[in-house]
Structures are given as structure tokens and as C-alpha cells.
Amino acid sequence: MKVTVVGAGAVGASCAEYIAIKNFASEVVVLDIKEGFAEGKAMDLMQTASLNGFDTKITGVTNDYSKTAGSDVAIITSGIPRKPGMTREELIGINAGIVKTVSSNLIEHSPNVILIVVSNPMDTMTYLVHKTTDLPKNRIIGMGGALDSARFKYRLAEALEAPISDVDGMVIGGHSDTGMVPLTAHATRNSIKVSEFLSEDRLAQVSEDTKVGGATLTKLLGTSAWYAPGAAVSSMVQAIACDQKKMFPCSAFLEGEYGLNDICIGVPVLLGKNGIEKIVKIDLADAEKAKMKESAEGVRKTNSLLAL
Ligand SMILES: NC(=O)c1ccc[n+]([C@@H]2O[C@H](COP(=O)([O-])OP(=O)(O)OC[C@H]3O[C@@H](n4cnc5c(N)ncnc54)[C@H](O)[C@@H]3O)[C@@H](O)[C@H]2O)c1
Numbered sequence: 001m002k003v004t005v006v007g008a009g010a011v012g013a014s015c016a017e018y019i020a021i022k023n024f025a026s027e028v029v030v031l032d033i034k035e036g037f038a039e040g041k042a043m044d045l046m047q048t049a050s051l052n053g054f055d056t057k058i059t060g061v062t063n064d065y066s067k068t069a070g071s072d073v074a075i076i077t078s079g080i081p082r083k084p085g086m087t088r089e090e091l092i093g094i095n096a097g098i099v100k101t102v103s104s105n106l107i108e109h110s111p112n113v114i115l116i117v118v119s120n121p122m123d124t125m126t127y128l129v130h131k132t133t134d135l136p137k138n139r140i141i142g143m144g145g146a147l148d149s150a151r152f153k154y155r156l157a158e159a160l161e162a163p164i165s166d167v168d169g170m171v172i173g174g175h176s177d178t179g180m181v182p183l184t185a186h187a188t189r190n191s192i193k194v195s196e197f198l199s200e201d202r203l204a205q206v207s208e209d210t211k212v213g214g215a216t217l218t219k220l221l222g223t224s225a226w227y228a229p230g231a232a233v234s235s236m237v238q239a240i241a242c243d244q245k246k247m248f249p250c251s252a253f254l255e256g257e258y259g260l261n262d263i264c265i266g267v268p269v270l271l272g273k274n275g276i277e278k279i280v281k282i283d284l285a286d287a288e289k290a291k292m293k294e295s296a297e298g299v300r301k302t303n304s305l306l307a308l
């Protein structure tokens with residue numbers, strides 16, 4: 001399995017590191033536009049190989065897409081991150097141009113590639129790739145829900161004073177401060193609904209903390225997060241590489257599922273060797289359906305800013 005990571009910044013390097021450490025890919029190519037930057041990150045990471053015990057070969061290149069040829073999976077992390085006080089949507093002006101060029105270059109050299117879009121505003125960037133390339137919809141996947149669900153589980157475990165491994169839960173909807181839909185009614189601790197242990201108010205707080213998870217870290221760090229985003233991407237790539245048919249909420253192109261059309265937004269999917277193998281339909285409560293509808297309206301508003 002050959003994986004390309006475009007963008008050798010904070011998130012790109014974290015993706016490359018976790019993919020290598022998990023040891024399922026033979027090769028990871030990191031590409032950046034900044035001269036020598038990807039080469040430096042790749043060399044630094046390769047010098048952890050004997051310490052961390054992996055055999056994945058990581059190489060870095062400056063904007064040379066011929067080195068990415070034949071990639072099975074490519075991850076797009078190129079673009080600017082937000083600063084404290086900004087929304088992800090404000091990044092569209094710069095990132096749309098970058099994502100459009102990068103996806104076209106990747107596909108030119110790897111026509112069978114499965115693309116994972118990370119750059120923000122992620123749902124709109126995923127939609128942009130759908131609208132500007134010929135890739136089938138199962139091979140364009142937006143990463144947001146896997147990360148948001150990990151943050152949801154972190155906040156649930158904190159509220160329950162439980163180990164995170166006791167907790168399960170999922171976040172669907174748009175990857176934005178207001179658009180995420182944490183499925184609190186479905187969340188469990190050891191198969192028991194968390195509502196048995198937590199008050200409505202505490203659950204509402206968990207939900208709010210989850211939705212502003214990225215903004216909270218951006219305020220603390222001065223830029224957006226990278227460890228959990230890299231870990232989330234690496235789990236998705238592993239599911240594809242190992243044909244796991246594992247369920248993740250991902251931004252997928254919808255044609256009627258969840259009552260939505262012509263939009264990319266977070267829904268549960270099964271990831272395997274073909275990318276999105278299936279969009280999983282779950283019964284939502286009326287309140288969750290209403291939140292999903294509102295979330296889709298927010299994503300559509302951002303999509304309308306694209307010059308398509
Ligand atoms: N979807 C998510 O859950 C999620 C999570 C974290 C970050 N993000 C997003 O990922 C993006 C990257 O974040 P970061 O913290 O790694 O930023 P960063 O600034 O650390 O890295 C971005 C890298 O992209 C490179 N780049 C810019 N234009 C390029 C081009 N045309 N070709 C190749 N490389 C190019 C830059 O040189 C830089 O090294 C941001 O848009 C951020 O908002 C999304």
C-alpha cells in the first residue's frame with residue numbers, strides 16, 4: 001500500500017507518523033510546496049523508525065507529483081489552518097484553490113487513488129473535489145466525524161469519570177463549531193445508555209464541549225490541532241488498507257440518504273478496500289433529524305461560496 005500525504009505541516013506530518021507507526025503501509029510519500037520542508041519532515045520521521053519499530057518507508061518531495069504515482073490512498077492536508085477567533089469557514093478563500101489544484105495533480109498521477117480530504121472547511125472542500133474531478137463518490141472521503149467522535153468520547157469519559165475504552169459514541173453532521181451533531185441518545189458506557197448516568201444538563205454540556213473541540217484547542221495552541229486529526233486519518237487509512245469494513249462517520253456525497261441530496265456531510269459509513277463501501281442509515285430521533293437538517297443548511301451556505 002502506497003500512501004501520499006499532501007502538506008507536510010502539523011497535520012500532514014502527524015498523519016505520516018501515525019500511519020508509519022501502525023506499520024500497515026509499505027510507503028508514505030509526503031509532498032509540500034515549501035522547498036525542502038517535506039524532505040526534512042520525512043528524514044526526521046525515518047530517524048524514528050528504529051526507535052518506534054516500523055518498516056514503512058517515508059520519503060519527502062517538493063511539489064513533484066511524479067513521485068506520488070501509483071498511490072492507493074492520498075490525504076489532502078495542504079492549506080492554511082485557522083487562528084484563535086476564526087471559524088473554519090473563513091479559510092475557504094485560500095484553501096479552495098489549493099485543494100482543487102492538489103486533487104487534480106494527485107488524480108493525474110494516481111487515477112485509482114482514494115482521496116481523504118482534511119483541509120478546512122472540510123465538508124465544502126470534499127464537495128469541491130466531487131464537483132471538479134471525475135472520481136467516483138466512494139473514492140472521495142472527508143475526515144471530520146472520526147475526529148469529532150474521538151473528542152465526544154473524551155468528553156463523555158470525563159463526565160462519566162470512566163476510562164475512554166468503556167465509552168462509545170458518534171458525531172455526525174457538518175464539521176463546524178455549530179454544525180456537529182453528537183448522538184448523545186445513542187452513546188453508551190458498556191452498552192448502557194449514558195443518559196442512565198448523566199443528567200440532561202451534563203449531556204448538553206458534553207455535546208457543546210465536543211462541538212467547540214477544535215476551537216478550544218485552537219485557542220490554547222494558537223493554531224489548530226494535529227495529534228488527534230493525524231490519528232483519526234491513520235485509522236481511516238488502516239481500515240481501507242486492511243479492508244476492515246470499519247464504521248466511521250465521514251463526509252460522504254449524499255444522494256437521498258438522510259433526506260439530503262447534492263451535499264457532502266458527516267454520516268456513518270463503512271470503510272474498506274474500495275473506500276466508502278456503504279453509507280449506513282440509522283434511525284435518528286426527531287430532534288437529531290432537525291439538527292442534521294440545520295447542519296446541512298450551514299454546509300450548503302459555505303458550498304455556495306465556491307466558484308463552481
Ligand atoms: N478535517 C479536520 O478534522 C482537520 C483537522 C485539523 C486540521 N485541519 C485542516 O488541515 C489543514 C492543515 O492544517 P495544518 O495545521 O497542518 O497547517 P500547516 O500550516 O501546519 O500545514 C499546511 C501545509 O500545507 C502546505 N501547502 C500549502 N499549499 C500547498 C500546496 N499547494 N501544495 C502542497 N502543500 C501546500 C504548507 O506549505 C504547509 O506546510 C488546515 O486547513 C486545517 O484547518 C482539518
Ligand SMILES: O=C(O)C[C@H](O)C(=O)O
Pocket residue numbers: 081082088120147175213214215218224225229
Ligand atoms: O479546528 C480546526 O480548525 C481544525 C480541525 O477542524 C479540528 O477540528 O481540529
